[in-house]
Amino acid sequence: MSDLATYAVSSENSRGRSIKEKPPLGRSEFQRDRDRIIHSSAFRRLEYKTQVFVNHEGDLFRTRLTHSLEVAQIGRSVARSLRLNEDLVEAIALAHDLGHTPFGHAGQDALNECMKDHNGFEHNLQSLRVVDILEERYGAFDGLNLCFETREGILKHCAKKNAKKLGDVGTRFLINQRPSLEAQLTNLADEIAYNNHDVDDGLRSGLITQKELEEVSIFSRHLAMSKKLYSGISGRRLIHETIRSMINTLVSDLIKQSTANIKDIQPDNLQSVSVAPYLISFSEKTKKEQQELKTFLRNNLYQHFKVARMSNKAQHTVKMLFNIFSEDPRLLPLKYQEKSHKNKHQAITDYIAGMTDRYAIREYRRLFSIEAN
Ligand code: MG
Numbered sequence: 596m597s598d599l600a601t602y603a604v605s606s607e608n609s610r611g612r613s614i615k616e617k618p619p620l621g622r623s624e625f626q627r628d629r630d631r632i633i634h635s636s637a638f639r640r641l642e643y644k645t646q647v648f649v650n651h652e653g654d655l656f657r658t659r660l661t662h663s664l665e666v667a668q669i670g671r672s673v674a675r676s677l678r679l680n681e682d683l684v685e686a687i688a689l690a691h692d693l694g695h696t697p698f699g700h701a702g703q704d705a706l707n708e709c710m711k712d713h714n715g716f717e718h719n720l721q722s723l724r725v726v727d728i729l730e731e732r733y734g735a736f737d738g739l740n741l742c743f744e745t746r747e748g749i750l751k752h753c754a755k756k757n758a759k760k761l762g763d764v765g766t767r768f769l770i771n772q773r774p775s776l777e778a779q780l781t782n783l784a785d786e787i788a789y790n791n792h793d794v795d796d797g798l799r800s801g802l803i804t805q806k807e808l809e810e811v812s813i814f815s816r817h818l819a820m821s822k823k824l825y826s827g828i829s830g831r832r833l834i835h836e837t838i839r840s841m842i843n844t845l846v847s848d849l850i851k852q853s854t855a856n857i858k859d860i861q862p863d864n865l866q867s868v869s870v871a872p873y874l875i876s877f878s879e880k881t882k883k884e885q886q887e888l889k890t891f892l893r894n895n896l897y898q899h900f901k902v903a904r905m906s907n908k909a910q911h912t913v914k915m916l917f918n919i920f921s922e923d924p925r926l927l928p929l930k931y932q933e934k935s936h937k938n939k940h941q942a943i944t945d946y947i948a949g950m951t952d953r954y955a956i957r958e959y960r961r962l963f964s965i966e967a968n
Pocket residue numbers: 662691692785789
C-alpha cells in the first residue's frame with residue numbers, strides 16, 4: 596500500500612482496535628474489517644431492508660444491500676484516484692447502513708419518536724452499536740472489534756449528547772474536527788449512489804416520469820447528451836445511459852474538486868486533515884445541481900402519496916411493535932427479554948432495528964392477528 600498519499604489512512608498510522616489483536620496475515624487491517632463486515636449477520640439482513648421501496652414491492656428496486664454495494668463501488672473508484680485507502684472506504688461503505696431499521700426512513704422516524712424520552716434513535720449510532728456490541732461472532736469480544744477509522748467513518752453524524760458517551764470515536768463531534776478523507780469520501784459516494792438510483796427506481800416504479808425529470812437541469816443535460824451520442828435509443832436503455840453519464844460526471848467532479856482542495860491546503864498527515872475544512876467535496880456548480888435534484892426527489896418521489904401511504908403503514912407497524920413490547924416485555928423473544936431486564940427501551944430498540952422489512956411484517960401479524968402464530 597506504499598502508493599497511498601501521506602494524508603490517507605493506512606495500517607501503519609491507524610489508531611487500531613479497541614482490543615489488541617495480532618496483525619492479519621496476507622491482508623491489511625482494513626481488508627480484515629471489510630471481511631468481518633461481510634460475514635456479519637447484520638450485513639445479510641440488508642438484503643431485506645428498504646431503501647425507498649418496501650421489499651415486497653418489486654424485485655428490481657434497490658435494497659440497503661445493493662445500495663451499500665453501489666456506494667462501495669463509487670467510493671473505491673474515487674479513493675483510487677485520490678490515492679486514499681480503498682479498503683477502508685469499502686469497509687465503511689459496506690457497514691454504513693447496518694443500523695438501519697426496517698422500512699427505511701419511515702421506520703427510523705417512528706423509532707426515533709418512540710424513543711424521544713430515552714435519547715431518541717439515530718441510525719448512524721445504531722450502525723456503530725451493531726459493529727461494536729451487537730454482533731455475536733467472536734470468542735474474545737462482543738461486536739467486530741473494527742479499527743478506529745472504520746468506526747469513525749460509520750458514525751457519520753451524532754448528536755453531542757450521545758457523542759459524549761462514545762469515548763474516542765465521539766470526540767470529533769465535541770471539538771469540531773473532521774473525520775478521515777476516506778470517511779468524507781464515503782459520505783459523498785453515498786449521496787451519488789442514492790440520488791442516482793432513486794431516479795432510476797422512481798422511474799421504474801412509474802411514480803415519477805421522464806417528462807417531469809426533464810425539468811431538473813442535471814438530468815435534462817445528460818439526457819440530451821445521451822440522445823445525441825446514441826441517436827436510436829429510448830426507454831430504459833436511454834434512462835440507464837443518462838444515469839450512467841450523471842454518475843460519471845459527479846465522480847469526475849468530486850475527484851477534480853477534491854484534488855484542488857487538497858492541493859490548496861496541502862495536508863501531510865491525518866492530524867492536518869482533522870483540523871482542515873472538509874477537503875472531499877463537489878464543485879459549487881455541482882452542489883447546486885445536486886440540491887435541485889434532491890429537492891425534486893423529495894417533492895415528487897419521497898412525498899408521493901403512494902410512498903406516503905406505505906410510509907404511514909410502516910410507521911404504524913414499528914410504533915405498534917414498540918408499544919406492545921414496552922407495555923409487556925414478556926412478549927419479547929427470550930434473548931431480548933433478558934436484555935430488557937437491564938435496559939428495557941434499548942433492548943426493544945435493538946430488536947426492532949435489527950428486523951428486516953418482512954420480519955417486522957410477520958412479527959406484527961404474530962402479535963396482533965389472533966389467527967397467526
Ligand atoms: Mg446510505
